[in-house]
Amino acid sequence: MSHEEPLLKVENLKTQFFTEEGTVRAVDGVSFEVQHGELVGLVGESGAGKSVAAQSIMRLVEEPGRIVDGTVTYKGRKLVDIEERSDGTLEESEEMLTQQEMRRDIRGKEIAIIFQDPMESLNPVFKVGGQLREFIELNRDVSSAEAEEIAVDMLREVGIPEPEKRYDEYPHQFSGGMRQRVLIAMALACEPSLIIADEPTTALDVTVEGQILDLVEDLREKYNTAFVWVTHDMGVVAEICDSVNVMYLGEVIEQAEVEDLFYDTKHPYTEALLRSIPRPDRTVESLDPISGVMPEAINPPSGCRFHTRCPEAREVCREAHPKHGPPEEGVTDREAAEGATEHLVSCVKYENVDYEHSEPLDNESTEAFAGGLSELRAGGDDGE
Numbered sequence: 001m002s003h004e005e006p007l008l009k010v011e012n013l014k015t016q017f018f019t020e021e022g023t024v025r026a027v028d029g030v031s032f033e034v035q036h037g038e039l040v041g042l043v044g045e046s047g048a049g050k051s052v053a054a055q056s057i058m059r060l061v062e063e064p065g066r067i068v069d070g071t072v073t074y075k076g077r078k079l080v081d082i083e084e085r086s087d088g089t090l091e092e093s094e095e096m097l098t099q100q101e102m103r104r105d106i107r108g109k110e111i112a113i114i115f116q117d118p119m120e121s122l123n124p125v126f127k128v129g130g131q132l133r134e135f136i137e138l139n140r141d142v143s144s145a146e147a148e149e150i151a152v153d154m155l156r157e158v159g160i161p162e163p164e165k166r167y168d169e170y171p172h173q174f175s176g177g178m179r180q181r182v183l184i185a186m187a188l189a190c191e192p193s194l195i196i197a198d199e200p201t202t203a204l205d206v207t208v209e210g211q212i213l214d215l216v217e218d219l220r221e222k223y224n225t226a227f228v229w230v231t232h233d234m235g236v237v238a239e240i241c242d243s244v245n246v247m248y249l250g251e252v253i254e255q256a257e258v259e260d261l262f263y264d265t266k267h268p269y270t271e272a273l274l275r276s277i278p279r280p281d282r283t284v285e286s287l288d289p290i291s292g293v294m295p296e297a298i299n300p301p302s303g304c305r306f307h308t309r310c311p312e313a314r315e316v317c318r319e320a321h322p323k324h325g326p327p328e329e330g331v332t333d334r335e336a337a338e339g340a341t342e343h344l345v346s347c348v349k350y351e352n353v354d355y356e357h358s359e360p361l362d363n364e365s366t367e368a369f370a371g372g373l374s375e376l377r378a379g380g381d382d383g384e
Ligand SMILES: Nc1ncnc2c1ncn2[C@@H]1O[C@H](COP(=O)(O)OP(=O)(O)OP(=O)(O)O)[C@@H](O)[C@H]1O
Pocket: 017, 019, 024, 025, 026, 027, 044, 045, 046, 047, 048, 049, 050, 051, 052, 053, 062, 063, 064, 065, 232, 296, 297
């Protein structure tokens, strides 16, 4: 198993938006893999670059956005294979699929995408069943009658009661959760190997969200479909993901199997994200929101991009851009041998850059976290 090629391999993906205000480095050198049947989380705050990364894999980035570098390999085919030359011009390899090949061979059939808002994907003026049937007819070699049968079966499969009746209803007659089920049915209809889901449950209430997550678990077992699950919610990650990529300002700053990420957290940002979710052992009042706001992706901070908000930031974090690698040597070989996702982190704490002797930085977060202690210190220094 471990020596099998991954289903999807994303390498050094960079996507930028060329705006009047400047270049937005929305996705800035992202790498991760998805194994067959694996559910991989892409998690981070708003603006981290999760959606743009998802769109880039499908080559759906819109103007003024552009993939400027990187490789995306799916079942051996190059969905993206772009190199940025030193003079700034872009070179697409000959292997890279054309937009026509993407449409014909990949989108819908091999990789399906589900968005947060079902109304973006469902046309309000047409009946749900008809839209589903048409999609199946378009992508599979079946007659209209067969497509209708498959469509009703799919509606039943995703837990929509009375599917024959609901087939003839319009999107607005479905609740939010039921609409999201329709989209899952549509995504599954061509039996893709990979589904990219961009916050599909974010707009739903917690109970309905839980039901959808259960459904996804069941369907994944049945069809062995792999998922890239975009979310800002670590609770969702804990519930369904096998492995996780934590994004901050266009970069993946920690990646690991889900248990390792939760119980052997390496990056201070991941820790902050974990602190901000409710846990059974903590009351809602004691949740720590992450201090400060995320800086702009047009002008990311120097050094480690999280240094302006990191409770553990030191002087060196402002200068050194952390490498993405294993936190301790030796770990990689063992984990690679077991076929597990390597635990990788981008934080200078784990590098040989003299973090220990570097001066702590003052930022919003160190003030917030140090709490009483810094107040005491400040009081002492003023000689009061
Ligand atoms: N069309 C666009 N033009 C300019 N900038 C864009 C455009 N689309 C996205 N961006 C920028 O790219 C960055 C990444 O955005 P993205 O939508 O991927 O974030 P996200 O992690 O999906 O956040 P959210 O949780 O809010 O969906 C942001 O700085 C965003 O402002």
